[in-house]
Amino acid sequence: MKLWSGRFDSDSADITDEINSSIDFDCRLYAEDIEGSRAHAAMLAVQGIISPIDADKIIEGLDSILADIESGKISFTRDNEDIHMNIEALLTQRIGEAGKRLHTARSRNDQVALDIRLYLKKEIGQIDKLLRSLISVIADKAETGYDIIMPAYTHLQRAQPTTFAHYMMAYANMLRRDCTRLSDCLGRMDYSPLGSGALMSTTYPIDRRLGAQALGFRGITENSLDGVSDRDFAVELLSDLSIIMMHLSRFAEELILWSSWEFKFVEMDDAFSTGSSIMPQKKNPDVAELVRGKTGRVYGSLLSLLTVLKGLPLAYNKDMQEDKEPLLDAIDTVKLCLRAFAPMIATMKLRSENMRRAAAGGFINATDCADWLTKKGMPFRDAYTVTGKLVNHCIKEGKILEELSVDELRTFSPLFDESVYEAIKLENCVEARLAEGGPSRASVEAQLRSIREFLET
Numbered sequence: 001m002k003l004w005s006g007r008f009d010s011d012s013a014d015i016t017d018e019i020n021s022s023i024d025f026d027c028r029l030y031a032e033d034i035e036g037s038r039a040h041a042a043m044l045a046v047q048g049i050i051s052p053i054d055a056d057k058i059i060e061g062l063d064s065i066l067a068d069i070e071s072g073k074i075s076f077t078r079d080n081e082d083i084h085m086n087i088e089a090l091l092t093q094r095i096g097e098a099g100k101r102l103h104t105a106r107s108r109n110d111q112v113a114l115d116i117r118l119y120l121k122k123e124i125g126q127i128d129k130l131l132r133s134l135i136s137v138i139a140d141k142a143e144t145g146y147d148i149i150m151p152a153y154t155h156l157q158r159a160q161p162t163t164f165a166h167y168m169m170a171y172a173n174m175l176r177r178d179c180t181r182l183s184d185c186l187g188r189m190d191y192s193p194l195g196s197g198a199l200m201s202t203t204y205p206i207d208r209r210l211g212a213q214a215l216g217f218r219g220i221t222e223n224s225l226d227g228v229s230d231r232d233f234a235v236e237l238l239s240d241l242s243i244i245m246m247h248l249s250r251f252a253e254e255l256i257l258w259s260s261w262e263f264k265f266v267e268m269d270d271a272f273s274t275g276s277s278i279m280p281q282k283k284n285p286d287v288a289e290l291v292r293g294k295t296g297r298v299y300g301s302l303l304s305l306l307t308v309l310k311g312l313p314l315a316y317n318k319d320m321q322e323d324k325e326p327l328l329d330a331i332d333t334v335k336l337c338l339r340a341f342a343p344m345i346a347t348m349k350l351r352s353e354n355m356r357r358a359a360a361g362g363f364i365n366a367t368d369c370a371d372w373l374t375k376k377g378m379p380f381r382d383a384y385t386v387t388g389k390l391v392n393h394c395i396k397e398g399k400i401l402e403e404l405s406v407d408e409l410r411t412f413s414p415l416f417d418e419s420v421y422e423a424i425k426l427e428n429c430v431e432a433r434l435a436e437g438g439p440s441r442a443s444v445e446a447q448l449r450s451i452r453e454f455l456e457t
């Protein structure tokens with residue numbers, strides 16, 4: 001029999017139960033639902049709304065239900081629709097009368113808003129940990145690459161030289177921002193909606209702050225209508241998760257390119273590659289490809305929740321039950337990808353000779369040649385034009401800048417002398433970029449220190 005059957009003359013259709021029930025997925029909120037109910041019962045007793053004896057029975061009953069769920073002794077039923085009503089029904093079965101008093105001064109609307117927040121707060125903590133361990137793996141990898149010269153690209157055309165260490169630190173910085181975004185999100189989420197009731201709070205003399213404090217919230221939501229209608233925090237988390245995936249996907253894309261025979265900058269460990277069912281020679285970077293692919297799924301979750309919410313009048317509407325599956329799926333996906341990414345990076349082999357070779361071939365020291373002329377007194381724009389002509393000449397001759405003799409160079413500008421060769425040596429091009437944020441060793445060491453300090457906070 002349905003909890004709310006008193007109002008009805010006949011049963012709901014099976015198909016109604018099927019579309020209406022959420023227990024198949026919101027069962028994951030069981031621990032948070034119980035945690036919230038414990039705090040609510042304790043508050044009701046302190047405020048004299050239920051007796052301390054009933055509160056004790058409720059709390060004991062909830063604890064025994066929690067233990068039984070965790071040891072797999074409980075199967076939830078669709079008849080009880082969702083996790084909230086399943087647990088309430090189990091409680092009343094176990095402790096009788098007192099169980100029926102738990103829902104005093106509460107609605108499922110503030111209950112579910114509370115449960116999701118509690119759940120997401122925990123998940124944010126776990127995702128933050130996984131992000132930090134990936135950053136730490138990237139930092140370790142970076143440290144092995146101070147002397148590995150490689151080309152950096154714009155338009156996927158070789159642009160200027162850098163080191164593998166510097167390149168890796170770009171990703172470390174992206175992921176550090178992701179951690180700070182999560183903590184901002186957590187800060188705004190950290191207010192308890194409990195006590196908002198169905199939408200207009202309650203006539204009972206509750207103390208909302210007591211419950212919020214017991215549950216570890218920094219405060220309470222300030223408007224009861226907003227308290228039950230707000231899912232901004234979920235949208236915000238999904239945005240943050242989407243940005244994390246966007247970062248992982250860009251990284252994955254580079255690794256896929258770098259694993260190709262055309263680049264061969266890196267080689268994925270066998271443990272993070274797969275073969276082909278027909279082509280015996282294949283070793284594919286599937287893990288990276290799947291991370292790139294799963295990004296679409298997380299973006300989909302964000303868009304799906306935004307769309308669910310866009311036309312909803314205040315306050316609660318059942319549409320809002322559709323928040324859970326995309327949220328849970330996005331969280332699972334991001335955690336899975338982060339768990340796969342870290343060991344994939346840690347075990348990836350670097351082919352530094354190929355990086356060095358690619359760096360040597362693409363005139364990526366042309367800016368340095370122009371800068372050298374500028375430092376000899378030529379205006380930069382003229383130096384830029386002269387160097388452009390040099391490059392054009394080299395391409396026609398099948399040479400690189402370093403291979404031109406001083407005499408040849410002098411036909412382009414009388415300023416050239418022997419010292420230009422030192423200035424356009426790739427190692428020196430990198431080392432001369434001492435500006436903060438640049439690829440010189442000192443600068444990358446500072447970047448690494450900053451990331452390591454962050455990881456310690």
Ligand code: ARG
Binds near residue numbers: 109320
């Ligand atoms: N299972 C519901 C959800 O996830 C709980 C809230 C139901 N409230 C209601 N008035 N029907 O949103």
